[in-house]
Amino acid sequence: MTKIFNLEEIKEAVKQINLISGIENGFIAFSEGKVTVPPVGEMLFDEPPGEVHIKYGYVDEDDVYVIKIASGFYDNPAIGLSSANGVMLVFSKKTGELLAILLDEGYLTSVRTAVAGAIVAKYLAPKSIEKIGIIGTGIQARQQLEYLEKVTDCKDVLVWGRNKKHAKEYAVEMNKKGFNVSVSSDTADIGRNCNLIITTTSAAEPVLIDKHIKRGTHITAVGSDTSEKNELESLILAKADLVVTDSLEQCRSRGEIFQAWINGLISDSNVVELGNVIKDKSFHRANENQLTVADLTGVVIQDIQIAKAVYRYLNENSK
Amino acid sequence: MTKIFNLEEIKEAVKQINLISGIENGFIAFSEGKVTVPPVGEMLFDEPPGEVHIKYGYVDEDDVYVIKIASGFYDNPAIGLSSANGVMLVFSKKTGELLAILLDEGYLTSVRTAVAGAIVAKYLAPKSIEKIGIIGTGIQARQQLEYLEKVTDCKDVLVWGRNKKHAKEYAVEMNKKGFNVSVSSDTADIGRNCNLIITTTSAAEPVLIDKHIKRGTHITAVGSDTSEKNELESLILAKADLVVTDSLEQCRSRGEIFQAWINGLISDSNVVELGNVIKDKSFHRANENQLTVADLTGVVIQDIQIAKAVYRYLNENSK
Numbered sequence: 264m265t266k267i268f269n270l271e272e273i274k275e276a277v278k279q280i281n282l283i284s285g286i287e288n289g290f291i292a293f294s295e296g297k298v299t300v301p302p303v304g305e306m307l308f309d310e311p312p313g314e315v316h317i318k319y320g321y322v323d324e325d326d327v328y329v330i331k332i333a334s335g336f337y338d339n340p341a342i343g344l345s346s347a348n349g350v351m352l353v354f355s356k357k358t359g360e361l362l363a364i365l366l367d368e369g370y371l372t373s374v375r376t377a378v379a380g381a382i383v384a385k386y387l388a389p390k391s392i393e394k395i396g397i398i399g400t401g402i403q404a405r406q407q408l409e410y411l412e413k414v415t416d417c418k419d420v421l422v423w424g425r426n427k428k429h430a431k432e433y434a435v436e437m438n439k440k441g442f443n444v445s446v447s448s449d450t451a452d453i454g455r456n457c458n459l460i461i462t463t464t465s466a467a468e469p470v471l472i473d474k475h476i477k478r479g480t481h482i483t484a485v486g487s488d489t490s491e492k493n494e495l496e497s498l499i500l501a502k503a504d505l506v507v508t509d510s511l512e513q514c515r516s517r518g519e520i521f522q523a524w525i526n527g528l529i530s531d532s533n534v535v536e537l538g539n540v541i542k543d544k545s546f547h548r549a550n551e552n553q554l555t556v557a558d559l560t561g562v563v564i565q566d567i568q569i570a571k572a573v574y575r576y577l578n579e580n581s582k
Numbered sequence: 583m584t585k586i587f588n589l590e591e592i593k594e595a596v597k598q599i600n601l602i603s604g605i606e607n608g609f610i611a612f613s614e615g616k617v618t619v620p621p622v623g624e625m626l627f628d629e630p631p632g633e634v635h636i637k638y639g640y641v642d643e644d645d646v647y648v649i650k651i652a653s654g655f656y657d658n659p660a661i662g663l664s665s666a667n668g669v670m671l672v673f674s675k676k677t678g679e680l681l682a683i684l685l686d687e688g689y690l691t692s693v694r695t696a697v698a699g700a701i702v703a704k705y706l707a708p709k710s711i712e713k714i715g716i717i718g719t720g721i722q723a724r725q726q727l728e729y730l731e732k733v734t735d736c737k738d739v740l741v742w743g744r745n746k747k748h749a750k751e752y753a754v755e756m757n758k759k760g761f762n763v764s765v766s767s768d769t770a771d772i773g774r775n776c777n778l779i780i781t782t783t784s785a786a787e788p789v790l791i792d793k794h795i796k797r798g799t800h801i802t803a804v805g806s807d808t809s810e811k812n813e814l815e816s817l818i819l820a821k822a823d824l825v826v827t828d829s830l831e832q833c834r835s836r837g838e839i840f841q842a843w844i845n846g847l848i849s850d851s852n853v854v855e856l857g858n859v860i861k862d863k864s865f866h867r868a869n870e871n872q873l874t875v876a877d878l879t880g881v882v883i884q885d886i887q888i889a890k891a892v893y894r895y896l897n898e899n900s901k
Contacts (some may be wrong), residue, residue, distance in 0.1 A: 265669075267586060280624055304623045304636060306647060313678055317623060317636060317649065328625060330636065330651060332671070334678030348678040350584075352651070352669070358630055359653030359667040364683060366584055 266363045268577050273367050276576045277296050282378045282569060283385070283413060289322070289568035290382070290509065294538025296563050298322050304498045311338040321356055327574075328356050345369065347402070351570040362494040363574045371573065375565035377406035379509060379537070380461060380483050382466045383557040384508040385414040386540055387507065388481045392417040396452055396457030398450055398470050398494070400424035400433040403485055406578035408437060411459075420444040422452050425464075442488050451475040462494040473498035476554065484555045487518045497523035500556050505546065507557040509537045509565075519558040584680045587896050592686050601888060602704070602732060606860050607613075608641070608887035609701070609828065612856025617883050629655040637882040640675055647675050647894075650885040652691050666721070672891040682893045690892065694884040696725035698828060698856070699780060702876040705859055705866045706800045706826065707778045711736040713778030717769055717789050717813070719743035719752040722782035722804055727756060727787050730778075734774045737764040740772050770794040779811040781805055790883045792817035795873065802876045806837045813815040816842035817874050819875050824865065826876040828856045828884075828887065840878040 268276075292298050294412035304317030313336035333349035340346060347369035353362045365371065392415050397404050400422065408420065420442050424430035427446070434444040447453050453460060454475025464470055464486045471482065473496045484494045500506050500523040514520035514534060523529045537557070540546040548555065587595075596602060611617050623636030632655035640647035652668035659665060666688035672681045684690065685756035711734050716723050719741065727739065739761050743749035746765070753763040766772050772779060773794025783789055783805045789839070790801065792815050803813045819825050819842040842848045859865040867874060 267683075282833070299625070301623060302621075304620060304638060306618070306620060306638065308675060311676060314677075315647070315673070315678065317638065319623060319625065319636065320661055321625070330633070332673075332680075333648060333763070334673070336676070336678045339677055342677075344677055344679070345842060348680070350671070350680050354634070354651075356627060356632070357630060357655070358632065358661075358663055359655045360663070361651075361669050361685070364586075366680070394593070 264433050265361045266581075267366065268363065268573070268581070269366050270368050270370060272577055272581065273365055273370060273573055280572050280574060280576050282374070283382060285384055285568045285572045286375060286565055289564040290538040291542050292322050292538070293510070293562060293564040294536045297569070299323060300563050303440040309575060311336060318566055318575055320563045320567060322564075322567060323517045326356050327362065327571060328354050329570045330354070331372070331563070331566040331570070333369055343413050345377065347372070351566065353570050354575045357437035359552070361489050363457040363578065365570060371415060372566065373402050373406050373571050375484055375569040376559065376561060377410040378569070379559050379565060380407045380485060381410040382541065383461060383483050383507065383537065383559070384411055385436055387505070387546065387555045387557060388415060389479055391551065392459045394419045394421055394457040396420075396460035397422045397463070398453065398460065399463035399486060400429040401463060401472060402425065404433060405437065407461045407463060407485065408438065408442065415459070418442045418460070421447040421457055423450050423453055464494055465492055466494050467491055469496040470494050471499065472496045473502060478554055479551050481548070481555045481557075483559065484519045485559045487558070488560045490517050490521060493519065493522045494515060495519045495556065497528045501528035502554060503556045504553040505555045506534050507537055507540050507555070508534050509559045510562045511536045513560045513562065518560045519556070540544070585682045585897060585900075587682065587683065587900070589684050589687055589895055591688060591900065592684055592689060592892055594692055595892045599891050601693070601891060602701055604887045604891045605694060605697050605884055605893050606701055608883040609857040612829075612859070612881060612883040613855045617886070618642060619882050620671065623695075625802070628641050630655060631657070631686060634894040637885055639882045639886060640849050641883075641886060644890070645675050646681065646890060647673050648708070648886040648889045649673070650691070650889070652688055655805045666691070677744035682897065684889060685743055686893055690726050690888050691885065692721050694888040695722060695804055695878065695880060696729040697724045697888070698878050698884060699804060699859065700729040700732050702802050702856065702878070703730055703778060703800065704753045706824070706876060707724055707734060708798055708800060708867065708870050710870065711778045713738045713740055713776040715779035715784070716741045717779065718782035718805060719745065719770065723752060724756065726744065726780045726804065727761065728759065728784060733771050734778070736778070737761050740766040742766040742769050742772055744848050780839045783813055784811055785813050787808055787812065788815040789813050790818065792821060798870050800867070800874045800876070802878065803838045804878045806877075808878045809836050810841060812838065812841045813837045814875065816845040816847045820847035821873060822875045823872040824874045826856055826859050826874070827853050827879045829880045830855050832879045832881065833877060838875070839880045
C-alpha cells in the first residue's frame with residue numbers, strides 16, 4: 264500500500280529528524296563507491312522556459328531505491344507560483360512496490376542542499392566565526408543560514424544581493440528568526456568582514472574576488488550547477504589550502520572547480536570529495552589561517568538520504 | 583493540487599474511454615516526429631533479480647508531460663505479488679506542477695500494449711478471421727484477446743503455452759468471458775488453423791515457424807523487447823508482404839525485426855512504422871492473401887496517451 268505524504272507532513276518530519284548524520288553517511292557511502300547513480304534524465308522546454316530533471320539511484324546495501332523529479336519553470340513567479348517544484352518516490356528494491364510518495368514540491372531538494380552546506384561548515388568553517396556572509400537573497404540564501412544554526416552559534420550576518428529590496432526583505436525576515444543581519448553594499452565588504460561565506464547566486468561572472476578574501480575564511484558555493492555559472496574568481500580556488508567537491512565526477516564538467524580547471528588554475532589532484540573529508544580527520548580544518556573552499560553542485564545521494572529519512576519518520580509517526 | 587487515483591478508479595476509467603483512437607493519434611504524432619522521447623532510464627538489481635525503467639516524454643503541442651516508472655521483479659510471484667509494478671505521473675508542461683499520480687501498479691502498461699495489438703489488427707487482420715491463435719498464457723495473452731473484441735467479432739480461439747496447466751486455466755478463464763477457447767497441442771496447429779495470431783511469450787527461440795503459417799495470416803508479436811528474445815522464425819518476416827514496427831528506431835536493436843535483420847533476411851526499407859500504417863491507406867491490408875507481421879516492442883507515446891486519457895477522464899468524473 265503506497266503511503267502519500269503532503270508538504271505539511273514533510274516539513275514537520277524535517278524538523279524532527281537529524282538530517283546531518285543521515286546525509287553525512289550518504290556522502291561517505293558515495294565516496295566509497297557504494298551508491299549506484301545512473302545518468303540523470305532531462306527534459307527542456309521553451310514556451311514557457313522550463314526544465315525537468317529525473318535523478319535516481321540507491322545505496323547498494325539498502326532495501327529501497329529513490330526517484331526524484333525536480334523542475335524549474337522560471338516564469339512561474341509571474342503567476343504566483345514557485346519556480347521550483349518536484350516529487351520524491353521511495354520504492355522497495357526487493358519487490359518494486361511504491362512504498363511512499365513525498366509530495367514535497369521541491370522543498371526537500373532545497374533542504375538537502377542546505378544540509379550539505381551545514382555539513383561542509385561543520386568540518387571546514389573556522390572555530391571562531393566573526394560574521395557569516397551570505398551572497399544572494401533567494402530560498403537557498405535563507406535555508407543555508409537556517410541550517411548553519413546546527414553547526415555554529417554565530418548569528419551575525421552580512422547579506423548582499425543584486426536587488427537591494429530583496430536584500431532588505433531578507434534581513435527583515437531572517438532577523439525575525441533570531442539572526443542579526445545587515446545589508447552589505449558590496450561583496451568586497453563581505454570578504455573583508457566575514458570568515459564564513461556562502462554564495463547562493465546563479466551568477467555567470469564571479470561575485471567574490473580573491474583580493475577581498477581574508478586568510479582563515481571558508482567559502483561554500485552552492486549556486487552553480489552548470490558549465491556556465493560561476494560565483495567565485497578562480498584565483499580563490501588556486502590559493503585555497505583545500506578545495507572540496509560533493510562529486511569528483513560532476514566537478515569536472517560544472518561549477519566553480521570546473522571554471523578554475525578550464526582557467527588552468529587548479530588540477531584534479533587538488534580536489535577532495537566531501538565523503539572523504541567527513542571520514543578523514545586530516546582533511547578537517549587544522550588551524551585558523553587556512554583558506555578552504557567547497558563547491559556543491561548537488562548529488563542524488565542527498566536526495567536518496569533525505570527521502571529515506573523522511574519516509575521512515577512519517578511511516579512510523581503518521582496515523 | 584495533485585490528484586491521486588488508485589487502481590480501482592483507473593480500471594473503471596479504462597472501461598469508459600476510447601483508448602484506440604487516443605493511442606492511434608499518438609502513434610501518428612510519433613511517426614511524424616512530433617513527440618519528444620528522451621533516453622529511457624534504467625536500474626538493474628541482482629538480489630532479488632529485478633529491473634526498473636523510467637520512460638518519459640511529451641507530445642510537442644501538448645500542455646502536459648508524462649513520466650512512467652515500470653518495474654519487473656521476477657521472484658515476486660513466489661511471495662504472492664505480481665512481477666510487474668509501476669506508477670504514471672502527469673505534470674503540467676507550463677508550470678511543472680504534478681497534476682496527477684496514477685497508482686496503476688503496472689496495469690496501464692499492460693493495457694496500452696493490448697490496445698496497440700488491437701490497432702494493428704484493425705488495419706492488418708484479414709476481413710474474415712477464421713480463428714484467433716494466442717501463443718503464451720500470461721497477462722498479455724489475456725489482455726490482447728480481450729482488446730481484439732474492439733476490432734473483430736471472432737470468438738474462436740486456439741491457445742498454446744509451454745505449460746499445459748496454464749493453457750487450460752487460460753481457456754477456462756477466457757471462456758467465462760465469452761470466448762470459445764481450445765488448447766492446442768503445438769504451435770504448428772495454430773499456424774494451420776488461425777489467420778490472426780498473437781505471440782506473447784518471452785521465448786529466446788522461435789515459437790512460430792514459417793512452414794506452418796498460411797498465406798493471408800496476420801501475426802502480431804508482442805513478447806520480445808530485448809536483443810535476445812525471439813518469437814518468430816525470421817523467414818516469416820522475409821516472406822511477409824508487410825512488416826510493421828511501432829518504432830523504426832527500436833526495431834534496429836531489439837525484437838523480431840532486429841532478429842530478421844541480423845539474419846540478413848530483411849532490410850530497413852521493408853519495414854513501415856505503425857503511425858504511417860494508420861494514416862496511409864496504402865499500407866492497410868489490401869486482400870485476403872497477404873501475409874503481414876507486426877512487431878511491437880512498446881514505445882513511450884503509448885504511455886503518454888493512456889496516462890493523459892485516464893487522467894482527463896478521472897479529473898472530470900471523480901468526486
